[in-house]
Amino acid sequence: MHLQENRPIHRGTVTSTDGTVLSYQRLGHGAPLVVCHGSFATAQDWLPFAERMARTRTVFLYDRRGRGDSPAAPDFAIDAELDDLAAMIDLAGPEGALLGHSFGGGCALALAARIGFPGPLIVYEPRHSARGPVSRGHIPDIRRMLAAGDLDGATEFALAHVVGLPAPALAGLRSGPLWERFRQTIGAFPNELRLLDDLAWQPGDLDGIAGPCTLLTGGNSPVPPDASSPDMALRTLLPAIRARTIPDQGHFAYSAAPALLADSVDACLTGRTVPA
Template sequence: MHLRHGTITTSDGTELAYSRAGEGPAIVFVHGSVSTRHPWFPVIEALADNFTCLIHDRRGRGDTRESDASVASYGPETELTDIATMLELAGPGAHLFGHSYGAVCALEFALRNELPGHLIAFEPPLPVSGPVAGDTLPRYRQAIAEGDPDAALTLALREIVRSPESAIGGLRNSPAWPALTALTPTWTRELEAIDSLGADAGSIDRFRALSGRPVDILLGTATTQPHIDAAQRLHETIRGSRLQEMDGLDHFGHVAAPAVVARHIREALTQAPVQG
């Protein structure tokens, strides 16, 4: 795979760093929280023979920097502006893929715009039985303010993501931990944005407007219960959507088994849409 790197300027003057690879129909990827575009390169490599894949570093991550004005004005619309910029770069008919918070952004974009291609949402952390961050958010903010990103990340994984202690310990001992802790400040505003959507499953109901459009929802069978609940509720809400279960994978399946995630993306884009 030959990755090409570049930058593109959004309508508000922000320069997005992005990577592009492959040939064929275009897919724009939107990565999740405490991440950059780089962990998605193996998935892109597995798809590059059949698809043109584009992925950007979201604002404040990786090689994409923000101005003070951009930080102060951040909101869901900011993410939608960046997605629109990448879709324009991708060209007519591009598909949109989002993971985690990136999937929330992709869903919002599809709700507010006529998406030219297919929408694929990999475990969007939407509220079902209460706010996603809720009472944990003030303590998360405090840990960040005190300069303790390790404590902040541990708290979020334990109480928001609800990862088992064994998984947190494994992640802590992995090479990925320092990069994750470095990005913990950027997670604050995303948790705030998710909780602003609403505190219960009623906030998912508005995605019923996507019914009849080509939507796939990816769900790892080994993921945490909040992600399972959200994915299943979203599938029930969007009539005609497909729920693809990825056996044995969790929320970070793209890191553990990129070829498997790529296969499910390929299947979503090559199968006929379900009629709802």
Template structure:
């Protein structure tokens, strides 16, 4: 039997409407997306479907995406307020799972929101070793500037090459695909991702050390070594963290690999 899916909207502290889908019933779990993805993305959609028999899973569009609104100027605290509003709609307390830069946002939020009762993250891309990408300290400003100039495709290319280590020739080929227009529609949110990660994607060691929630940090054994190092560094600094390595997984992790780990972690007392 397929778990019921309900669509709703909640208003964040600054008046921005945030759209979400709720899957299933039970204790609340909120999913926080990373770059280029939103509500209904196959990975998070698969996670929602896999957890729905036991949980109420809230898959929401971060501001500036899909069915959610946006309000200028952007600030990371507003995204934290958005998550707080979704948790409010979920009953006031929730477990949270964030992927990639969404994982970094979830970590930032957990430090400020006691309503987050447990936290799981997938490969937050902090830079802790010399082999990590060299992201400029003004990365967010550069991305925002390109979008303001109408150069959305160039903003995407800069993000992919500098932050995701995608070869330039691969990005050039991607520009010719039908999905490129969908990526361009989200180009303005790439500056948001850079702001969430902070200058140089530096590890927020003091923030992590102050987290009180039980935390699961996950990496794939087929991801770049610098991402593995980032996961290990996060787990080492969060007082109640455990670190798991998922066999055969890259940064583009499969939902089927995540669901058993999340289910075990969220069910545990």
């Protein structure tokens, strides 16, 4: 997918608490927006979205540790991802907003509660363990496949047994343009699951979130219609959270419809109504 406009991109690095040097890209003008991407992505995958948002925001995209141009730390601390995100928020400066997708959404919620983040917080189908461990006990299985060098097998297993993708959706991904990125990033997935399993929030644990919070979901994403769904668990923990639906999209709107996602995020930040 090609960017629609040629905006200057500044590339730099920021150092996290444990000394890990994270690579980031910055583009646009206006109040800052930090994007924390999900498990099967890098900053590069979010550039089409950032190009649209850069019309009104200074967008910060960073490669989470072990992805893109950011190295993996030799000893993974369970809260290292949160420290990384905190470093990016400090770099972006005050009056900023935070967007987290999937795994990045869980990180964004956890960090916002930890530091009392005062700005707008937007989470797009965040992952967490408020209703039970995200890993479903499969971390050893994925590690065994990775140790054997079976990237395709590990990726398929993770998407089917952890993410819970139905067979038709998995087959579509397997033959689509995102698959190679999934293979490239599966190696970091077991450590991500360790962090997500730790996000077993109870009532009161997210009370530190100080700013307005919005939950984005795709209209085509499979969401269980009962209180056991992640969305319902999050709404119980954050009764004031607002909800918006991205029509005709699933979990990967940043790739499938970046302009539509950017419009939805802009609406969250400005209070603008978006037609369904």
